[in-house]
Amino acid sequence: MTHAFSRQRVAGAHFARLPLRAAIIAVSLLTSVAQVQAQVQTQPGGVDAQRNSYQVAAGTLANALTDFAAQAGVTVQFKPSLTEGRQSPGLRGEYSVTEGFARLLQGSGLSIEQHGSRVYVLSAAGTDAALLAPLTITGQHAVHLPSAAAGSIVATTSAAGTKTGTPLIRTPQAVNVVTREELQQHGANNVSQALQYTPGLVSQYGNADVRHDWFTVRGFTPGRYLDGLRLPFGVLGYAQPKIASYGLERVEVFKGPASVLYGQNAPGGMINMVSKRPSVAPVREVYAEYGSYDAQQVGFDLGGALTDSGNLLYRLVGQLGESDSRVDYLNEERQFIAPSLTWLIGDDTQLTLLAQYQNIDSDGGGAQPALPAVGTLYGGSPYGKLDADTFIGEPGFDRFSNEQMMAGWEFEHQLNEVWQLRQNLRASRVDTYTQRVQAYSMISPTVLARYAWAFPEDSTTFTVDNQAIARFATGSAEHTLLIGADYQHEDATYDEHFQGTSVSPIDLSTLEYSGDAVKPPLTTRREQDRYQAGLYLQEELQLAGWTFNLGGRYDLAKADSKTTDVLAGTSSTVDQDDEAFTGRFGLVYEFANGIAPYASYSQSFAPTAGVGADGNALKPTEGEQYELGVRYQPASGSSLWTLSVYDLTQQNVLTRDLLTNVRSQTGEVRVRGMELEGKMALRRGLDASVSYALTDSEITRDGNPTVEGNEQPFVPNKQGSAWLNYVVQSSALRGLGLGGGVRYIGKSYGEVANNFESPSVTLFDAVLSYDVGALSQSLEGAQLSLSANNIMNKEYVSYCISSTGCFYDGGRVVTAQVKYNW
Structure with a gap:
């Protein structure tokens, strides 16, 4: 199990110096770049003079090129349309970089040209290799963070799984990737919609929540990351940013414990969202759309080179x-802007600046209201059925706002043929304000007692992740060594305004509003400073078809919490210091036929806020997972299949004794399951995906014996989905696209007592698109689409967390879009 320790404030207050230590680490890494660069001499002949051993499977040309670039430690640039529908024979043996690319391109009619010491640009024969559309970039500069267009719904690498860009087929844990191409095919307008076809993941309140994205992965709430760095959370989770899906290139779900690379996390997994980034050649896109509920939206995505030399690149995304x-x-109003700038300082050094700003204002409180179970989940109510449009708040009182801003950078420098340095850094600020009238309890057969509640929360965070990566060989073994040091700090405040049932009750048979809601006085303030500093090491060794992954991490985590009873004028503080060592071991064997079985063991830890009955700080929860799986990447086409089975346990779960009501950390939760996912680019214009998840969750120990044996909340016992999309390639219908999917969500519960079971549901989605450019070359770049989520308008309760806490899903959403690229 994870080795974790928890203690109260210790002498010396070493955490007071953590920000300074983090700054020293960051400055030291940057300074070492200049020092070592002055000492390292480029080897004669450059990277192409060396011959190395490579193993690249036959298959789609795009996958072969990206895999070869990753192994060679170079950058390859190409627009997806160049490789679409093309195959490569693959290669095995010793080659120089140029020889390897020539072998992969054999018979394709394409050529490749070297730009600088490590950059290779693909082009059609007889064209200028510098004139590129949006790039797919792999190799030294971006293989660790696959951020450009994948060219299909099939991703071959992950930014989250190893931090080194290891191909998914050699990653010893399940990772699901939703690419930009898949987002577009599904017509996804938010992150919840983007992940609807991902096995083992559910959106807790559907996709209708304007405020936040609430997910469960393998039974637990996942950590949320943007570009590999943790996002703000706040004290109670209300200061989480809402990430705009239009600003993303992909969404990755890393299943199982991830603490070995990211520190404190729940054991179910993490979600990493990857931002759009600058590209070498122009990206010019504008769109407008109109949809259900008078939804209106416009957006743009612009990028390209700012200088003739191409050393300054930009991207500007807005909505x-x-x-x-x-x-x-x-309702809601939303504004989003995300500028980014890349400075290619030289062949071996680049700096990317990333920023974004978003503002959301929502009358009505930002989310669907919690409704009584009787009248929604259950029938037999004297007031009849409560429809999904029911609003039990107060018009003009309920509102929500979220203002979020982030800025940071990603720095990379290739010291020599072996070592590379990276630094990812971001500062964030999130301010949210929520004011709502909510259900309290039924006080008569038709009358619902309500209360007014306001809870603003803000968060300021700073996160930095420093990495040194060595790629080298010892005999026939190839090594990728990752050494990292990261630091996180979050300063958050939560204010609660509450004064009992101060609002008049509402009769559910008439829904007549009282108009007497006023903002309650401030009653409670919670202030929290959280810190985490971690050192981690990961070795990936490839030898004769085997890939071994071994990692370890040591974390120091600190939380200073202060709770003030404003009315009483009293306050209490809890200072909590935790430390933990977590590890991961995995192995993969890759057969020549594309089958790659794997096995892994991984650990997690997550601090628990508060004190126990003895007055001491609570211990972190600890998680561990055993996972067996197999991936299949056939040589005949661009597809990737993953089948995994896992056994996941979390210990030190906080519970309350049924008789004494005393809190203790004697709880334990176990989740076992099987997951299947297949993504297929079957042929030109034809894509398909399937997924299935079978999950068995159980509360194995609890202070309340009546809870033991129950299922975890928000964990369907079964999930399944399938999607098929086809774009006609010839005939009079050329350019017409048809897509459709089906999703099944099994029964589940919304609370640990398992009193409220949401039944299973089957949903259907569809997309119709047309490439107007098929009519005339003068219309090239114009596209029309019509998407429908939950096309049958199935009305169902997604979850009930209490007798007055039931939530409908978002219902049918139809969106028409016109888009133009030039």
Whole structure:
């Protein structure tokens, strides 16, 4: 198990110096770049003079090129349309970089040209290799963070799984990747929609929540990351940023414990969202759309080179939109802008600046209201069925706002043929304000007692991750060594305004609003400073078809919490210091036929806020997972299949004794399951995906014996999905696209007592698109699409967390879009 320790404040207060230590680490890494660069001499002949052993499977040309570039430690650039529908024979043996590319391109009619010491640009024969559309970039500069267009719904690498860009087929844990191409095919307008076809993951309140994205992965709430860095959370989770899916290149779900690379996390996994980044050649896209509930949105995506030499690149992504909703009195307005700039300082050094700003305003409180179980989940109510448009708040009182801003950079420098240095850094600020009237309890057969509640929360975070990567060989063994040091700090404040049932009750048979809601006085303030500093090491060794992954990490985590009872004028503080060592071991064997079985063991830890009955700080929860799986990447086409089985346990779970009500950390939760995912680019214009998850969750120990044996909340016992998309390639219908999917979500519970079971549901989605450029070359770049989520408008309760806490899903959403690229 994880080795974790928890203690109260210790002498010396070493954490007070953690920000300074983090700054020293960061400055030291950057300074060492200049020092070592002055000492390292480029080897005669450059990278192409060396001959190395490579193993690249036959298959799609795009996959072969990206895999070869990753092994060779170079950058290859190409627009996806060049490789679409093309195959490569692969290669095995010793080659120089140029010889290897020539072998992979054999018979393709394409050529490749070297630009600088490590950059290779693909082009059609007889064209200028410098004139590129949006790039797919792999190799030294981007293989660790696959951020450009994948060219299909099939991703071959992951930014999250190893931090080194290891191909998914050699990664010893399940990783699901939703590419930009898949987002577009599904017509996904938010992250919840983007992940609807991902096995083992559920959106807890559907995709209708304007405020936040709430997920469960393998039974637990996952950590949320953007570009490999943890996002703000706040004290109670209300200061989480809402990430705009239009600003993303892909979304990755890393299953199972991830603490060995990222520190404190729940054992179910993490979600990493990857931002759009600058590209070498122009990206020019504008769109407008109109949809259900008077939804109106416009957006743009612009990028390219700022200088003739191409050493300064930019990207500017923006959105402006507004919409009503299925719920009465609930609407939203949203503004989003994300500028980024890449400076290619030389062949071996680059700096990318990333920033974004988003503002959300929502009358109606930002989310669908919690409704009584009787009248939604259950029938037999004297007031009849409560429809999904029911609003039990107060018009003009309920509102929500979120203002979020982030800025940071990604720095990379290749010291020599072996070592590379990276630094990822971001500062964030999130301010949210929520004011709502919510259900309290039924006080008569038709009358619902309500309360007014306001809870603003803000968060300021700073995160930095420093990495040194060595790629080298010892005999026939190839090594990728990762050494990292990261630091996180979050300063958050939560204010609660509450004064009992101060709002008049509402009769559910008439839904007449009282208009007497006023903002309650401030009653409680919670302030929290959280720190984490970690050192980690990972070795990936490839030998004769085997890939071994061994990693370890040591973390120091600190939380200073202060709770003030404003009315009483009293306060209490809890200072908590935790430390933990977590590890991971995995192995993969890759057969020549594309089958790659794997096995892994991984650990996690997550601090638990508060004190126990003895007055001492609570211990971190500890998690461990055993996983067996197999991937299949056939040589005949661009596809990737993953089948995994796992056994996951979390210990030190906080519980309360049924008789004494005393809190203790004697709880334990176990989740076992099987997951299957297949993504297939079957032929030109034809894509398909399938997924299935079978999950068995159980609360194995609890202070309340009546809870033991129950299922974890928000964990369907079964999930399944399938999607098929086809774009006609010839005939009079050329350019017409048809897509459709089906999703099955099994029964589940919304609370640990398992009193409220949401039944299973089957949903259907569809997309119709047309490439107007097929009509005339003068219209090239124009596209029309019509997407429908939950096309049958199935009305169902996604979850009930209490007798007055049931939530409908978002219902049918139809969106028409016109887009133009030039």
